[in-house]
Amino acid sequence: IAGITQAPTSQILAAGRRMTLRCTQDMRHNAMYWYRQDLGLGLRLIHYSNTAGTTGKGEVPDGYSVSRANTDDFPLTLASAVPSQTSVYFCASSETGEQYGYTFGSGTRLTVV
Amino acid sequence: GQNIDQPTEMTATEGAIVQINCTYQTSGFNGLFWYQQHAGEAPTFLSYNVLDGLEEKGRFSSFLSRSKGYSYLLLKELQMKDSASYLCAVMDSNYQLIWGAGTKLIIKP
Numbered sequence: 001i002a003g004i005t006q007a008p009t010s011q012i013l014a015a016g017r018r019m020t021l022r023c024t025q026d027m028r029h030n031a032m033y034w035y036r037q038d039l040g041l042g043l044r045l046i047h048y049s050n051t052a053g054t055t056g057k058g059e060v061p062d063g064y065s066v067s068r069a070n071t072d073d074f075p076l077t078l079a080s081a082v083p084s085q086t087s088v089y090f091c092a093s094s095e096t097g098e099q100y101g102y103t104f105g106s107g108t109r110l111t112v113v
Numbered sequence: 114g115q116n117i118d119q120p121t122e123m124t125a126t127e128g129a130i131v132q133i134n135c136t137y138q139t140s141g142f143n144g145l146f147w148y149q150q151h152a153g154e155a156p157t158f159l160s161y162n163v164l165d166g167l168e169e170k171g172r173f174s175s176f177l178s179r180s181k182g183y184s185y186l187l188l189k190e191l192q193m194k195d196s197a198s199y200l201c202a203v204m205d206s207n208y209q210l211i212w213g214a215g216t217k218l219i220i221k222p
Contacts, residue, residue: 042117042200042214043156058209090155101146102210104155 002027004105006091012111013081021076021108023091031094032074033058033102034066036087043090049074081112115139117213119201124219125191133186133199133216141206147175147186148200150215156200159186188218196220 007022025032034046045058049068063085065077074093078085088109092102116138125131137145144163148156162168162177162184174187186199198215205211 040121040214043202043210043212045209048209101148101158101161102156104157106155 004091004093004103006089006105006108008108009106010109010111012113013078015082015112016080019078019081019110021078021089021091021110023074023076023105024072025074025091025093025103026072027093027095027103028071029093029095029103030071032068033092033094034064034074034076035090035092036060036085037090037107038087046076046089081110083112086110086112115203115205115211117201117203117211119199119213119216121214122217122219124221125188127191127193127220127222129191130187130189131191131218133188133201133218135184135186135201135213137182137184137201137203137211137213139203139205139211142179143204143206143208145175145177145184146202146204146210147173147184148202150198150200152197159199191220193220193222 004025030051033048035043037043044060046064047066049055052071055066088107090107091105094102119135147159150156160175167176172189177184198217200215201213202210
């Protein structure tokens with residue numbers, strides 16, 4: 001099934017621990033994105049990648065890092081989790097051409113305690 | 114700064130029509146998107162407007178006025194399954210999507 005796969009679906013994480021959220025797409029999209037979604041705040045961009053080998057910072061990058069070693073994978077790492085990183089994380093990808101919009105993964109619900 | 118405004122919540126009756134408004138102020142404009150998001154699920158693409166006017170797609174229509182920084186999503190013949198959040202997003206000059214906080218639509222029988 002073509003689309004974006006995120007893992008894990010949900011996770012409870014102790015503060016201070018390191019965590020990597022996985023994201024894989026099979027649509028050969030060039031651009032990929034990581035968002036967090038919090039109640040009342042909408043989707044906020046954490047990091048993005050316009051093509052394999054390049055990454056950029058979004059609106060809320062602090063405490064997060066990404067890599068884009070190939071077209072398909074775009075993992076998001078929390079080096080040392082804090083409770084304020086409790087959120088739902090969505091990975092998305094898009095084709096070249098603005099009219100296509102974004103395709104989203106099913107999300108990872110992360111709770112940092 | 115960049116800003117997308119939409120109502121937090123709306124209520125409508127099954128079978129009726131509802132209009133969800135979105136106003137925006139962004140650095141540049143490369144199109145406006147509407148997404149639907151059911152509770153606990155990912156957003157899914159509904160529509161894209163880049164030119165002024167109305168785009169119709171079945172029961173859903175989306176309107177854009179670039180000079181007014183305004184869009185609306187019109188949902189006709191409402192069904193219970195239309196209960197969801199509707200997200201307005203604008204693509205800015207860097208081709209990044211700027212998102213509104215979403216409008217939660219509640220459909221009552």
